[in-house]
Amino acid sequence: xxxxxxxxxxxxxxxxxxxxxxxxxxxxxxxxxxxxxxxxxxxxxxxxxxxxxxxxxxxxxxxxxxxxxxxxxxxxxxxxxxxxxxxxxxxxxxxxxxxxxxxxxxxxxxxxxxxxxxxxxxxxxxxxxxxxxxxxxxxxxxxxxxxxxxxxxxxxxxxxxxxxxxxxxxxxxxxxxxxxxxxxxxxxxxxxxxxxxxxxxxxxxxxxxxxxxxxxxxxxxxxxxxxxxxxxxxxxxxxxxxxxxxxx
Amino acid sequence: xxxxxxxxxxxxxxxxxxxxxxxxxxxxxxxxxxxxxxxxxxxxxxxxxxxxxxxxxxxxxxxxxxxxxxxxxxxxxxxxxxxxxxxxxxxxxxxxxxxxxxxxxxxxxxxxxxxxxxxxxxxxxxxxxxxxxxxxxxxxxxxxxxxxxxxxxxxxxxxxxxxxxxxxxxxxxxxxxxxxxxxxxxxxxxxxxxxxxxxxxxxxxxxxxxxxxxxxxxxxxxxxxxxxxxxxxxxxxxxxxxxxxxxxxxxxxxxxxxxxxxxxxxxxxxxxxxxxxxxxxxxxxxxxxxxxxxxxxxxxxxxxxx
Amino acid sequence: xxxxxxxxxxxxxxxxxxxxxxxxxxxxxxxxxxxxxxxxxxxxxxxxxxxxxxxxxxxxxxxxxxxxxxxxxxxxxxxxxxxxxxxxxxxxxxxxxxxxxxxxxxxxxxxxxxxxxxxxxxxxxxxxxxxxxxxxxxxxxxxxxxxxxxxxxxxxxxxxxxxxxxxxxxxxxxxxxxxxxxxxxxxxxxxxxxxxxxxxxxxxxxxxxxxxxxxxxxxxxxxxxxxxxxxxxxxxxxxxxxxxxxxxxxxxxxxxxxxxxxxxxxxxxx
Numbered sequence: 090x091x092x093x094x095x096x097x098x099x100x101x102x103x104x105x106x107x108x109x110x111x112x113x114x115x116x117x118x119x120x121x122x123x124x125x126x127x128x129x130x131x132x133x134x135x136x137x138x139x140x141x142x143x144x145x146x147x148x149x150x151x152x153x154x155x156x157x158x159x160x161x162x163x164x165x166x167x168x169x170x171x172x173x174x175x176x177x178x179x180x181x182x183x184x185x186x187x188x189x190x191x192x193x194x195x196x197x198x199x200x201x202x203x204x205x206x207x208x209x210x211x212x213x214x215x216x217x218x219x220x221x222x223x224x225x226x227x228x229x230x231x232x233x234x235x236x237x238x239x240x241x242x243x244x245x246x247x248x249x250x251x252x253x254x255x256x257x258x259x260x261x262x263x264x265x266x267x268x269x270x271x272x273x274x275x276x277x278x279x280x281x282x283x284x285x286x287x288x289x290x291x292x293x294x295x296x297x298x299x300x301x302x303x304x305x306x307x308x309x310x311x312x313x314x315x316x317x318x319x320x321x322x323x324x325x326x327x328x329x330x331x332x333x334x335x336x337x
Numbered sequence: 338x339x340x341x342x343x344x345x346x347x348x349x350x351x352x353x354x355x356x357x358x359x360x361x362x363x364x365x366x367x368x369x370x371x372x373x374x375x376x377x378x379x380x381x382x383x384x385x386x387x388x389x390x391x392x393x394x395x396x397x398x399x400x401x402x403x404x405x406x407x408x409x410x411x412x413x414x415x416x417x418x419x420x421x422x423x424x425x426x427x428x429x430x431x432x433x434x435x436x437x438x439x440x441x442x443x444x445x446x447x448x449x450x451x452x453x454x455x456x457x458x459x460x461x462x463x464x465x466x467x468x469x470x471x472x473x474x475x476x477x478x479x480x481x482x483x484x485x486x487x488x489x490x491x492x493x494x495x496x497x498x499x500x501x502x503x504x505x506x507x508x509x510x511x512x513x514x515x516x517x518x519x520x521x522x523x524x525x526x527x528x529x530x531x532x533x534x535x536x537x538x539x540x541x542x543x544x545x546x547x548x549x550x551x552x553x554x555x556x557x558x559x560x561x562x563x564x565x566x567x568x569x570x571x572x573x574x575x576x577x578x579x580x581x582x583x584x585x586x587x588x589x590x591x592x593x594x595x596x597x598x599x600x601x602x603x604x605x606x607x608x609x610x611x612x613x614x615x616x617x618x619x620x621x622x623x624x625x626x627x628x629x630x631x632x633x634x635x636x637x638x639x640x641x642x643x
Numbered sequence: 644x645x646x647x648x649x650x651x652x653x654x655x656x657x658x659x660x661x662x663x664x665x666x667x668x669x670x671x672x673x674x675x676x677x678x679x680x681x682x683x684x685x686x687x688x689x690x691x692x693x694x695x696x697x698x699x700x701x702x703x704x705x706x707x708x709x710x711x712x713x714x715x716x717x718x719x720x721x722x723x724x725x726x727x728x729x730x731x732x733x734x735x736x737x738x739x740x741x742x743x744x745x746x747x748x749x750x751x752x753x754x755x756x757x758x759x760x761x762x763x764x765x766x767x768x769x770x771x772x773x774x775x776x777x778x779x780x781x782x783x784x785x786x787x788x789x790x791x792x793x794x795x796x797x798x799x800x801x802x803x804x805x806x807x808x809x810x811x812x813x814x815x816x817x818x819x820x821x822x823x824x825x826x827x828x829x830x831x832x833x834x835x836x837x838x839x840x841x842x843x844x845x846x847x848x849x850x851x852x853x854x855x856x857x858x859x860x861x862x863x864x865x866x867x868x869x870x871x872x873x874x875x876x877x878x879x880x881x882x883x884x885x886x887x888x889x890x891x892x893x894x895x896x897x898x899x900x901x902x903x904x905x906x907x908x909x910x911x912x913x
Contacts, residue, residue: 144858173862179811180855185783185803197864227810245863341729342769343762347688365797374867375857381804382853385812386846392647393820395838403832427801434777435654437725437770442683508691510740510755537839545847619695622905626698630705637709
């Protein structure tokens with residue numbers, strides 16, 4: 090079975106304080122697909138993403154990555170296949186230098202140091218951050234942090250990339266670089282985002298979430314044209330589709 | 338209060354380093370055995386929290402002065418004594434290395450004073466026994482009173498320790514009883530502030546995140562070795578205090594004769610004698626030495642710039 | 644707010660000196676750590692009235708600052724900031740120890756002032772040495788060096804993470820304090836309730852951040868063992884550095900060099 094396949098069936102999850110975060114979520118994502126998960130705050134996007142690498146364990150239902158079911162026993166292999174990018178890069182860059190941070194994953198995978206170096210340099214080159222290798226994380230700009238975080242995930246050679254609000258807080262130039270970078274990848278990409286214009290540029294499929302359920306699953310153009318669906322889900326059409334204000 | 342290198346003798350400093358180092362090694366080993374790898378980022382971030390929190394002052398009710406959180410007791414409540422001790426040690430180390438607070442030789446002493454007493458005496462021997470493992474079923478008043486008590490006692494022990502260390506080092510001229518009379522009341526106030534701040538934060542957390550205090554992973558029994566350790570520390574401090582209070586002059590006398598401290602009359606060699614001729618020698622020598630060193634430094638900088 | 648800015652600046656300013664390579668940054672961190680420790684022990688081992696004999700030891704911080712491109716003003720400023728405690732205890736010496744000791748051009752100076760001056764001198768030397776250790780090595784390299792010298796991994800990981808997140812937490816604290824100040828009007832200081840709430844929220848955010856960092860670590864395969872590169876090479880120059888330092892410290896400790904120098908100069912001048 091294909092390693093790149095991501096399947097959720099009947100996924101339900103309730104937070105310790107009782108909030109039902111996910112209700113019977115099911116979908117199937119194939120190799121190389123770039124899928125956006127959109128919805129208002131509290132719709133369950135982040136919660137869903139955390140199930141995809143086993144950070145959260147579902148109460149009912151299951152997630153499968155390729156032929157592996159996500160469970161405590163399979164977590165190491167799951168985490169080698171699924172690379173996750175968190176919303177705040179500061180949470181992800183915890184080592185003393187960019188090099189050491191990108192090397193964190195390969196080292197944990199048990200690779201010898203010379204192989205680690207190969208992976209790290211390749212990953213940094215892909216995101217255009219080779220010149221930052223000796224920098225400490227606190228001396229990076231927002232865009233640089235994001236790039237280094239992506240490199241840290243790429244260095245583990247995952248088949249699937251899961252990203253939570255990757256364009257959040259980036260200036261327009263850094264955002265454009267991010268979109269171009271993500272477009273160049275052949276990995277299966279699952280992106281939770283408010284940035285609907287990024288979705289237009291990058292994704293071929295959209296899952297709309299609302300109150301823990303998947304409201305809709307389809308092409309971006311179809312979804313964004315359905316204004317009633319968008320309104321129900323605390324969303325609006327992409328900014329590039331909205332009427333430009335009249336210049337006086 | 339942080340002790341400075343300038344006031345500690347090598348012997349005393351080294352002894353306290355051995356004590357601090359042994360305790361740190363013991364705590365690291367305990368943490369490894371428990372295999373709580375979620376503690377790693379938690380300890381790091383809470384250390385950063387204490388570091389940041391020490392920069393925020395509050396006004397102590399009814400005194401008009403301000404205080405800030407030391408953090409040892411709070412950390413022990415949140416993490417348990419071994420992890421809390423490691424965190425406090427790391428905060429003190431960063432303060433010594435980056436801010437010049439305390440010194441590297443005195444770091445061992447500071448870790449003992451500001452770490453051992455809150456974590457192993459204040460928390461382990463006072464807070465925990467009086468409040469039990471589950472804080473949620475205790476009233477606010479009881480929590481506040483016990484916390485203040487634990488903080489005051491920890492800080493009094495710490496203050497006493499500072500006095501003893503300074504005395505045994507023999508660099509400051511402060512007399513034992515005078516220093517004690519100075520330190521203990523001040524630390525009573527500081528202890529009160531620490532207790533009030535810690536209690537207030539604990540009560541806040543209780544309301545906001547009750548799950549923190551009732552999770553099943555919290556150890557429900559007191560490790561007997563840790564308890565013995567804390568008890569021993571308290572006993573030593575207590576015996577010392579009793580001894581000192583009953584025989585203050587005797588203590589000073591015994592230290593002066595046992596420590597081999599150099600008496601003023603033997604120090605003609607360290608400073609030019611009263612005679613003007615050798616005084617000039619000393620001043621010339623000092624001036625020459627300083628000029629050489631500064632010149633050397635200046636040359637090094639010039640060489641570097643080219 | 645400025646207190647946060649100053650401290651944060653201090654945390655990273657020292658490290659930034661080590662970011663630019665120089666002769667000292669290329670040394671193995673272990674040699675610098677050991678040299679610093681020897682130095683501090685040497686300084687502190689002098690008796691309480693030593694001033695002249697201590698002076699030669701000033702060569703170490705001066706040389707380190709020069710070779711490490713650390714501006715003397717920056718060092719001086721930090722020394723001033725750290726001064727109060729030594730001052731507070733030391734000032735009792737002149738008050739209590741009033742036996743005359745030195746006659747300097749007709750003015751009688753008590754032993755207490757001599758020991759006070761000695762305290763201040765020691766303070767300047769030892770604090771400079773500690774600050775210069777980080778300025779010439781970088782904090783992360785210090786942690787690696789400590790590891791290789793036998794400090795348990797749990798401790799160096801803790802130091803490292805604390806250093807990494809101190810700025811983040813201090814930044815959050817600074818913003819909360821400012822936000823409160825903007826609504827506090829005349830009330831300059833925090834009362835206990837507001838303080839507890841402010842710190843409580845900061846603590847909650849810290850706990851949530853710790854949780855997220857933990858997830859991020861797990862997502863990349865963390866299993867309780869933080870593996871660093873740990874590649875250090877002890878070279879001849881490291882041995883040479885350590886030997887020179889140790890020898891000079893022992894020499895300065897054994898012989899009163901300024902006195903000898905002054906003696907020679909007097910002889911030469913007369």
